[in-house]
Amino acid sequence: MKTILSLVLFLFLTVINAQETTLTTKSLKLDNLISFVADNFPLQSENNNEDDEVYEEEVTQLNYQVTFLLETTISNFSDEDEIILKQAFKFLSNRLSKEDKLSIVVYSGQNGLLLDNQSPKSLKKILHALSDVKKNIIEEYDDGIEDAYSHANSNFNTESHNILVMVRNPDAKVETSETEEIVETLKANGAKTKDNSIVLLTAISLLPELIEVIKK
Template identity: 40%
Template sequence: MKALFIILAATFYFTPNTILAQEKNIETQSVEIENLISFIVENYKKKEEGGNGVHNLTFLIQVSNNGYSLEDEVVLKQGFKLLSKRLTKDDSISIIGYSGLNGIALEQESIKSLKKILYTLNNFKSSIKEFHKDGITLAYDYADENFVEEAINKVIMVRMPNSQHITETQNASAAPKKKKNNAIVLTAITLLPEIISVLKD
């Protein structure tokens, strides 16, 4: 009886921890705003309904306290319009700000909800219900909580080189341990944007 109790206790203790220890496969990509259109063209081919897997994309957009420029807004809108044409209603996106306006601007939504997406981009600050100190950590926490099994889960960082930059690079290195690899990648990308062009070559 005692042995049975020990086995049951061990099973109860280790099973939840084993489940929690499994890392979710969340890929990180980064692109400068001026390359957003070509990035979408290269990475997201037009697909038929229900084909080529389901995408669950978290866009992490660099937005200063003053917002982004009209030119950047136009590129963002055109980028998401293009993405909406290439993906299906089963594919979802979320939009989160960092480097100034840190917060969730658009929670998980079908890529086909274009009006809602464009409204969010046009009213970024007012779309954020709660502001945070660290947009990067927030994005990974959100992507982890809203992970979709059997989908392609990604955090896509859209950088604005000309926007006012604050202390987000320091916050990136302070990301939770379970997201250590992603935090390291993002810190390197933020500090050395030229790495991206070198890797492409």
């Protein structure tokens, strides 16, 4: 009987451990990113239980290994989107420890690795990466989504909460689609190009009024 109970306990603990060390995927809209951080990354002080040292030890056992997958356009984030992202990562930096690790991958308009396995306390480096996506991509990817999973799995840590957070940006889809259409219009009208990029000017920088004129 004792052997059976021991076996059941072992299997139970194995299942729990497997659940804790699985790459968990979350998907949300950019507008909900700050509230997501609040709901999923509690303050360290909230995990403390002075009356139960065993509980405290179990809670602090696993660190966080988080990969953020951010949807972007062929240009940088808009001012509004950049503000949301920077505020969210500042918030996250306060809630995680220096032992935790963050990576940022972008997809859609641009595909690549923006931040590689850094401490959330390296806030200046994180904010700098977000300030200029085109300039700060470390490694370009063919498929941001697929390669984000590959990157997350390559950094998988059995002693951490492994999470991939996909941040969708509805505005990015619209802007990317409109920009691509404008780029093709500019090309058709003789705009100089180099490596499929507009050298003369970028469509994303055009005033809304001018965009509407070009699209007609």
